Amino acid sequence: MNGILAKKLGMTRIFTEDGDSVPVTVLEAGPCTVVLHRTKEKDGYAAVQVAFGEQKVQRTTKSYAMQFKHLVPELEKASGEKKEGKRSESSPWESPKGVTVPRHIYEFEAEDISAWPVGKIYDAAAIFKASELIKVSGISKGHGFSGGIKRHGFSRRPESHGVHDTRGPGSLGAHTFPGRVFPGKRMPGQFGNKNVTIKNIQIEKIDAERNLIFVRGSVPGPKNGIIVVRKG
Numbered sequence: 001m002n003g004i005l006a007k008k009l010g011m012t013r014i015f016t017e018d019g020d021s022v023p024v025t026v027l028e029a030g031p032c033t034v035v036l037h038r039t040k041e042k043d044g045y046a047a048v049q050v051a052f053g054e055q056k057v058q059r060t061t062k063s064y065a066m067q068f069k070h071l072v073p074e075l076e077k078a079s080g081e082k083k084e085g086k087r088s089e090s091s092p093w094e095s096p097k098g099v100t101v102p103r104h105i106y107e108f109e110a111e112d113i114s115a116w117p118v119g120k121i122y123d124a125a126a127i128f129k130a131s132e133l134i135k136v137s138g139i140s141k142g143h144g145f146s147g148g149i150k151r152h153g154f155s156r157r158p159e160s161h162g163v164h165d166t167r168g169p170g171s172l173g174a175h176t177f178p179g180r181v182f183p184g185k186r187m188p189g190q191f192g193n194k195n196v197t198i199k200n201i202q203i204e205k206i207d208a209e210r211n212l213i214f215v216r217g218s219v220p221g222p223k224n225g226i227i228v229v230r231k232g
Helices: 062-068 073-078 148-152
Strands: 003-015 021-029 032-038 047-056 100-108 133-139 144-146 189-191 195-207 212-216 226-231
Touching (some): 003 047, 003 100, 003 212, 021 195, 021 226, 032 062, 032 100, 100 226, 148 189
Antiparallel strands (some): 003 226, 021 212, 032 047, 144 189, 195 212
């Protein structure tokens, strides 16, 4: 297994043996459960699908919940039960009470799939160690439609000489040639809310008892956001 799912808890700092202050991001990594195997014969590639977190089955659809019926016996019993009357497609599925299913699922590569049987639970300490370099991926904070100053760090225009829009982008420089704006021009637009990957981040500390990973520096995404941690 080359990765694990984690939740970003926030940032803090730790001190080294030399007394240096190191800014770190705290990630709650796992525990994750193996739920499915992908094989080359059936799917065309080899991978292990893992699940992280829990949610009430009432908040999911029937098609999503039935993926885990081999792990949750109550779902298999309720799969054949039907109630009289019609219901709209947007209404929640009538599911057994008090049952939870995984909230997040992801697939990771594994050298030997047989070493990770379905139902196995693992944490960060099982695959990572301190001082190891990893790469993390997450959805960056979304800022909506933003101007050039916030999105690209542009400067404001003069507040005199007839300028009315001090935060506007100004002239784009198109004249007889090329008579248009080149693709990729830095302009106002959607800012953030994209999948960002940072490579070669060092693990400063692993707290196996609380399933915490302390990584050096910042990690993309807001607090409580889901982070994919993989070996570098």
